[in-house]
Amino acid sequence: MEFIKRFFNSFASPSSLHEAGILSMNMRNLDYVIKYNPRKLLPQVDDKLTTKHMAEKAGVDVPKLLGVVEYQHDIKNLGTLLKQHDCFVIKPAQGSGGKGILVIVGRDGDRYVKASGDTLEFEDINRHVSNILGGLYSLGGKSDVAMIESLIVADPVFNDYSFEGVPDIRMIVFRGFPVMGMLRLATRASDGKANLHQGAVGVGLDIASGKSLRAVQFDLPIEKHPDTGHSFEKLKVPHWDRLLKLTAACYDMTGLGYLGVDIVLDEVHGPLILELNARPGLAIQIANGCGIQPRLELIESLPNWNMPIEEKVAYSKEHFASV
Amino acid sequence: MKGRFQLSLAVIILIAAGLGLTLYKHFALGFPLTRGETTTVWSVEAEIQFKADGGPAKATLTLPDQQSGFRILNESFASPGYGINQFEDDGQRRAEWSIRKASGMQSLFYKVNLHPDRQQTEPLAPPVDENNGTLKAKPSLPEPYQTAANSLLERVTERSADSRSFTGTLIKEFIAKQPSQNTNMLLSMIDNRTELTNLLIDMLSMTDIPARVVRGLYLEDGRRRQPMVEMLEVYTNDGWILFDPETGVSGNPENFFLWQRGGKSLMDVMGGTASRVSFSMISQNVPSRDLAIETSQADDAALVDFSIYSLPLEVQNAFKSILLIPIGTLVVLIMRILVGLRTSGTFMPVLISVAFLETQLLPGLVIFITIVSIGLWIRSILSQLNMLLVARLAAVIIVVIGIMGAMSVLSWKMGITQALTVTFFPMIILAWTIERMSILWEEEGPKDVLIEGFGSLLVASMSYLLMSNPMVEHLTYNFPELLFTVLGLTLMLGQYTGYRLLELRRFKPLVGG
Numbered sequence: 001m002e003f004i005k006r007f008f009n010s011f012a013s014p015s016s017l018h019e020a021g022i023l024s025m026n027m028r029n030l031d032y033v034i035k036y037n038p039r040k041l042l043p044q045v046d047d048k049l050t051t052k053h054m055a056e057k058a059g060v061d062v063p064k065l066l067g068v069v070e071y072q073h074d075i076k077n078l079g080t081l082l083k084q085h086d087c088f089v090i091k092p093a094q095g096s097g098g099k100g101i102l103v104i105v106g107r108d109g110d111r112y113v114k115a116s117g118d119t120l121e122f123e124d125i126n127r128h129v130s131n132i133l134g135g136l137y138s139l140g141g142k143s144d145v146a147m148i149e150s151l152i153v154a155d156p157v158f159n160d161y162s163f164e165g166v167p168d169i170r171m172i173v174f175r176g177f178p179v180m181g182m183l184r185l186a187t188r189a190s191d192g193k194a195n196l197h198q199g200a201v202g203v204g205l206d207i208a209s210g211k212s213l214r215a216v217q218f219d220l221p222i223e224k225h226p227d228t229g230h231s232f233e234k235l236k237v238p239h240w241d242r243l244l245k246l247t248a249a250c251y252d253m254t255g256l257g258y259l260g261v262d263i264v265l266d267e268v269h270g271p272l273i274l275e276l277n278a279r280p281g282l283a284i285q286i287a288n289g290c291g292i293q294p295r296l297e298l299i300e301s302l303p304n305w306n307m308p309i310e311e312k313v314a315y316s317k318e319h320f321a322s323v
Numbered sequence: 324m325k326g327r328f329q330l331s332l333a334v335i336i337l338i339a340a341g342l343g344l345t346l347y348k349h350f351a352l353g354f355p356l357t358r359g360e361t362t363t364v365w366s367v368e369a370e371i372q373f374k375a376d377g378g379p380a381k382a383t384l385t386l387p388d389q390q391s392g393f394r395i396l397n398e399s400f401a402s403p404g405y406g407i408n409q410f411e412d413d414g415q416r417r418a419e420w421s422i423r424k425a426s427g428m429q430s431l432f433y434k435v436n437l438h439p440d441r442q443q444t445e446p447l448a449p450p451v452d453e454n455n456g457t458l459k460a461k462p463s464l465p466e467p468y469q470t471a472a473n474s475l476l477e478r479v480t481e482r483s484a485d486s487r488s489f490t491g492t493l494i495k496e497f498i499a500k501q502p503s504q505n506t507n508m509l510l511s512m513i514d515n516r517t518e519l520t521n522l523l524i525d526m527l528s529m530t531d532i533p534a535r536v537v538r539g540l541y542l543e544d545g546r547r548r549q550p551m552v553e554m555l556e557v558y559t560n561d562g563w564i565l566f567d568p569e570t571g572v573s574g575n576p577e578n579f580f581l582w583q584r585g586g587k588s589l590m591d592v593m594g595g596t597a598s599r600v601s602f603s604m605i606s607q608n609v610p611s612r613d614l615a616i617e618t619s620q621a622d623d624a625a626l627v628d629f630s631i632y633s634l635p636l637e638v639q640n641a642f643k644s645i646l647l648i649p650i651g652t653l654v655v656l657i658m659r660i661l662v663g664l665r666t667s668g669t670f671m672p673v674l675i676s677v678a679f680l681e682t683q684l685l686p687g688l689v690i691f692i693t694i695v696s697i698g699l700w701i702r703s704i705l706s707q708l709n710m711l712l713v714a715r716l717a718a719v720i721i722v723v724i725g726i727m728g729a730m731s732v733l734s735w736k737m738g739i740t741q742a743l744t745v746t747f748f749p750m751i752i753l754a755w756t757i758e759r760m761s762i763l764w765e766e767e768g769p770k771d772v773l774i775e776g777f778g779s780l781l782v783a784s785m786s787y788l789l790m791s792n793p794m795v796e797h798l799t800y801n802f803p804e805l806l807f808t809v810l811g812l813t814l815m816l817g818q819y820t821g822y823r824l825l826e827l828r829r830f831k832p833l834v835g836g
Contacts, residue, residue: 012831014822022830026660027820099766134711191768198768219832289833 021291023282028258032296036175036257037278044254045276049093049145051254055273058253061246062273063089063266064150069129078129079122082112087151090125092132092144100137102128105151152272155265157238161201163187163227168194169205169237169263169271171244172280172292175305176251178244178316179295181205182287183237187217188227201225202287203232208321210240214289221289243271244313250276252309288322295320330818334811341808348802352619355611358797362611364396365437365542365604367580371590373598375425380594382431385583386416393580394440396617402431415583429595437542437580438614447563449533462525468512471505476530478503486532486559487573493526494555494571520553520568521586533558537565538589539581540602547603551582551589612801631803644677646799649809651676651786656816658785663823664778667759672782674752679787681747687787688780690730690745691753695776697726698757699764706761720754 017024023032044050055062066088067081082088090102102125103115111119131137132146154166161167165186172179182202189199196202201222204213212235215222224231237243247261250273260280263271285292298319299305307315348354353362371382386409389395400407405420420431464472475496483489496506497519513519520536527534537554555566566573583589592598616632631642651673658664666672679687701722705715727745734742756779764772789795798805822830 010831011824011827012834014827016834017822017827017830020830020834022822022826022833024820024822024826025663026823030818030820096766136711195767216832219829221832286830286833291833 017291021294022285023291023293023296025282027293028282029279032174032258033279037259038255041255042278045256045259045278047093048091048095048275049147051273051276052147054253055250058249060249060253060273061269061271063152063264065147066150067148069133069146069148072130072133075126075129075133078126081148082122082125085148085150089149089151090129090132091147091149092137093147094138094142094144095132096138100128100132103151152264152274153267155238155267157265158183158185160228160230161185161225161232161235163225165194166264168274169243169265170280170284171247171261171263172284173247173251173259173261174296174299175257176248176309177299177305177312178207178247179299179320180284180288180292181207182284183212183235185225187225189217196281196283196287202283203235204284204288204322205237206322207244208317210237210243212236213322214287216287216289219283219286237265239265239270241313244316245309246271246273248309248312248316290322327818330814334815334818337807337811337814341805341811344804344807345802348615348804352624353611353615354801355615356798358793360611361608362614363439363606364609364614365439365580365606367435367437367540367542367602367604369433369600369602371420371429371431371433371592371598371600373429373592373595375427375429375595377424377426378594379421379423380425380429380592381419381421382429382590382592382595382598383417383419384431384433384590384600385587386418386433387435387580387582388416390581392440392575394438394618396436396438396614396621398433398435400431400433405431413585413587415585415587425594438618439578449558449562461529463529464512464525468509471508472526472529475503475505475509476526478505480530486557487561487564489530489532490523490527490534490555490557490559490564490566491571491573493523494566494568497523498569498571516569517553520555523555523568527555527557535584536586537581538583539579540604541576542578542580542604542606544604544606548601549604551602552579554579554581556584631800642803643796643800644680646803646806647680647790647796648673648677649806650789650795650799653809653812654786654789655782656813658778658782660816660819661823663825664782665775666779666782667756667763667775668752668779671752671756672779673786674749675779675783676787676790678748679783680791682741682744684784684787684791686741686744688784690742691748691780693730694723694726694745694748694753695757695760698723698753699761699772702757702761703764706765716754716758719757720750723750723753723757 044054049068052062052065054060056065066085069075069078086107087105089104092100095101104112104120104125105115106113108119111121112125113119129146132144135143138144152166154162158167162185167183167185169181169183171181182204184194184196185201185203186194187199187201191198194200196216197218199218201215201217203215205211206213212232215225215232217226223233243263243265246263250259250261251257254276256276256278258278258280260277261273262275262277264274266272282292349356369384371384373380373382386398387395400418400420402420404425405422407418407420409416409418411417418433463469475493479489479492479496483492496502497510499506502510509522513522524534524536534555534557537556538551539554540549541552543549553568555568556563557566558564564573565575565579567576590598590600620632631639634642652670655666655670655672659666659669675687675691678691682690698719702715702719705718705722710718727748727750730745731743734740760772760776763775
């Protein structure tokens with residue numbers, strides 16, 4: 001009996017969730033993704049190269065594009081291209097889930113040093129690029145394009161909070177208004193990936209200040225990072241205003257009304273747009289400990305929402321402040 | 324908002340159309356809603372026998388017409404060597420058997436299949452005045468019977484109000500335990516039912532009440548050599564009404580199949596002697612559905628005429644399983660949209676459940692899990708060789724076929740015949756499932772593979788249980804109109820923006836407690 005009761009208690013009533021303004025998956029799809037993200041605009045976020053070109057054109061900060069290899073016969077130019085750079089990242093333009101990303105952090109004579117410390121021959125890099133072009137990492141095996149980007153050096157501010165990998169910030173941007181944000185930190189449990197349901201830590205961020213609100217792992221609140229043991233209390237994301245403006249600009253750039261923007265903080269260049277997502281998940285609500293729907297509805301109810309980016313950011317900071 | 328209104332309207336129309344057509348088919352065309360419902364069909368056989376003279380011979384038999392209470396499904400003639408043709412005589416169908424040369428005993432058969440039916444036919448035409456307003460010359464009886472008849476008619480007229488009560492009262496006089504003197508005299512004229520009927524008709528005609536004789540059969544199962552029974556049909560204010568001349572009961576008796584109207588002969592034989600006709604009958608129980616199809620096709624009901632039933636049997640069988648698929652998709656929709664289960668590939672579970680229909684649930688689950696597990700293991704070996712996706716998929720398909728073959732041979736040798744059904748699994752789907760699962764394994768880890776695999780198998784099992792239900796199969800196959808309803812429900816689910824069941828659990832920490 002007790003077990004059955006506990007089981008039923010593990011479900012919230014729909015009305016209580018509704019009151020808390022929790023956005024459901026069905027409503028996200030029907031009332032936001034389908035409504036505000038026209039299908040014809042989606043290819044620009046599916047292909048990272050298109051996104052990058054658009055960002056560079058719009059003046060939105062992204063990791064610098066060092067070069068592109070489009071066809072197999074372009075690979076012969078790879079050598080001259082790579083000679084100029086000590087560290088770089090090679091990634092497929094249409095890859096998913098971080099597959100096919102090769103990070104080179106330095107040189108050891110003629111050899112290239114990977115993030116893990118292993119070294120590669122130039123031939124190995126050649127083959128990797130060739131595999132990318134052949135579609136080894138793209139969805140459906142479509143032939144792809146290899147992008148060579150400058151290496152991101154993570155801002156040391158997060159060093160105490162991250163087990164491995166570069167922490168990133170996910171911001172939901174609705175009609176150009178930053179609505180809700182969270183910081184994703186890899187853990188040992190998540191195997192260095194910033195994926196919440198694999199055990200990465202999600203830290204809800206105050207839109208007004210960039211300060212941490214609360215942190216969750218596996219959907220449950222935690223006080224300290226499980227691996228480094230650091231408390232999240234004092235965590236504050238630097239360059240917060242710049243970051244907000246950067247995310248807001250992504251709407252003007254893509255025209256996608258309901259957008260998930262992934263940002264990394266580079267030690268030198270500050271916030272950079274890493275990736276855009278036209279179907280951002282709902283876990284951000286759990287990390288923030290509150291529903292996103294009232295914020296979305298507030299923006300939908302604005303009679304004149306088409307204002308300059310600065311005003312949008314100011315509006316968000318005023319209305320979506322949590323403390 | 325306007326679009327949503329239109330969608331709601333479409334949903335309502337679709338659901339109503341599906342249910343409406345189904346109910347129409349059930350109530351108007353007689354399609355049974357449940358399986359195994361049977362209906363009685365009567366087979367009545369008329370056998371004409373006569374001794375042919377050796378020259379040309381010809382026999383005619385009056386044939387029954389469609390009537391209220393019964394429905395003629397089909398009829399057939401059997402008579403070796405005879406030519407048969409049907410013609411219309413005085414509004415009555417007749418069949419004529421003819422032969423150039425015949426000798427000895429001849430047997431001619433006519434068989435009609437009937438189905439008791441609540442349907443009403445159009446009311447019969449009122450009596451035709453062939454002689455310009457005056458009914459044909461009134462019959463008269465030889466004296467002293469005419470005088471007795473006249474006084475009896477007078478007596479009955481006084482005690483009745485209209486044609487109907489008049490007939491009833493008249494018959495009562497004849498069947499009374501102690502008949503009056505006049506009646507007794509008239510009764511002495513007759514000694515069988517036929518003569519009684521004819522006398523009653525004569526007497527009714529004397530009072531200008533149109534009446535005619537009707538012949539028919541009482542249907543009783545397994546009867547042979549049943550006689551034709553005469554009935555009296557009288558034209559009243561309510562139209563033609565049947566009376567039983569020996570009981571006075573009016574209205575169509577139960578199980579009375581009307582064969583012929585009017586006093587014409589039932590059968591004529593030329594070129595033969597000692598002719599007689601006898602009737603035998605038998606009742607059969609046939610599935611209501613078969614009957615409904617037959618009658619609807621006979622009626623040219625468009626819903627049936629342009630339906631799956633008009634297709635060749637082989638194609639019909641294919642549709643039997645095709646029409647089940649929407650039920651599976653509906654289960655997928657409910658489990659994904661309302662419950663929030665994750666499945667591997669959107670409609671893969673439906674295809675798996677179709678395979679389960681052939682393998683049965685438990686063997687199917689075992690086979691599926693075995694193949695996918697072995698496939699995942701081999702796929703992990705393949706992924707160590709860098710390969711392009713298309714080639715990798717092709718390799719997985721070949722491996723799956725190999726596993727299927729090995730499983731069949733091994734299980735056959737070990738005497739487990741259930742495993743032979745492995746061939747019913749669509750191998751392309753298996754290969755895709757393996758590919759998807761292995762990508763999921765690499766990207767998200769084994770936990771997600773288990774969750775997705777469990778979700779897929781749960782949905783597949785549920786839709787299998789629904790699809791294998793004989794009731795569901797009966798409804799989807801015989802009422803394909805229900806597709807409209809399923810489509811309507813699908814459109815409705817497509818608009819659902821509420822929480823999924825599993826989201827109630829996922830977001831529980833956000834509302835405390």
